[in-house]
Amino acid sequence: MARAAGRKVSGAQWKVKEEAAWGWGPKDGPENPQRQRVQEDRCVGLITEWRGYMGWIAPIAPFSIDHDQASKHWGLIYVTKQDLAVLPGAHLPWMRAGRVVDFLVYSDGDGLGAEDVRALSPLRVTLTHAEARALLKGRPERSEYLTDSEQYPNLMRDLGVLVRKYSWPLPFVTLELWGHMEDVAGAALEYCSSAGGAEHRRLQLLLPEDKIAQVEDLPGNPKVSTHTVVQTPVPCRSLVMESSAEDCRKAVVAFLRAMEGRP
Numbered sequence: 001m002a003r004a005a006g007r008k009v010s011g012a013q014w015k016v017k018e019e020a021a022w023g024w025g026p027k028d029g030p031e032n033p034q035r036q037r038v039q040e041d042r043c044v045g046l047i048t049e050w051r052g053y054m055g056w057i058a059p060i061a062p063f064s065i066d067h068d069q070a071s072k073h074w075g076l077i078y079v080t081k082q083d084l085a086v087l088p089g090a091h092l093p094w095m096r097a098g099r100v101v102d103f104l105v106y107s108d109g110d111g112l113g114a115e116d117v118r119a120l121s122p123l124r125v126t127l128t129h130a131e132a133r134a135l136l137k138g139r140p141e142r143s144e145y146l147t148d149s150e151q152y153p154n155l156m157r158d159l160g161v162l163v164r165k166y167s168w169p170l171p172f173v174t175l176e177l178w179g180h181m182e183d184v185a186g187a188a189l190e191y192c193s194s195a196g197g198a199e200h201r202r203l204q205l206l207l208p209e210d211k212i213a214q215v216e217d218l219p220g221n222p223k224v225s226t227h228t229v230v231q232t233p234v235p236c237r238s239l240v241m242e243s244s245a246e247d248c249r250k251a252v253v254a255f256l257r258a259m260e261g262r263p
Helices: 129-135 153-159 181-192 209-215 245-259
Strands: 036-050 054-059 077-080 100-107 112-119 121-127 149-151 162-166 173-179 200-208 223-230 236-244
Touching (some): 077 100, 121 129, 121 181, 129 173, 153 181, 181 200, 181 245, 200 209, 200 245, 209 223, 209 245, 236 245
Parallel strands (some): 077 112
Antiparallel strands (some): 036 054, 036 100, 100 112, 121 173, 162 173, 200 236
């Protein structure tokens, strides 16, 4: 495992170190016999830094790790490229700072590390302020790494997906759901959709403008707005799905695959 995680306190920015300072070497791989699984429950966390071959993960509430080494490296979890999980027939997941993952935790005597790390998929849903107030129960948490937003640990327990609410001053509320595709689709339909007619559901998403061509063949022919509804951090249009619950679920999964460039 890397010997130290260095960071500046202000702004949660990371110091750049030479590779040797990280203690990178053969012992960092998943075959390391010194590894001991800390717990069998999976944790969810945010990639705070990714250098192409290794990085660091910050656990996200309500997940915590009860271990005497949990406070080392400022509470961050070490991760290597070799520990990324790859789905059958898929490519190695694209990692970057800001991506949410779930993982198992091990100890190797030099701190805690992550293995069987699975990339989670994001879905940005828009709701009216009244709909958001009805959904967002419980006390929100804030993270130094998830700026301009707050997350709801109680919804993570109830829905099985991370729910992040952006604090953008807009006439609607933007929620970001992170999870495995089927879980995200199920949570979006059950908790974020509205009645769109008899046996139909209506779900409104944010679609980056540079991805419009990738949703032209989605099931159910969702409607894309003619103008942008969000300008930052990237210009987005509104995409409205309105169909039966099952067709809408399939469309959400297809949408998530399209956003990640997966067939």
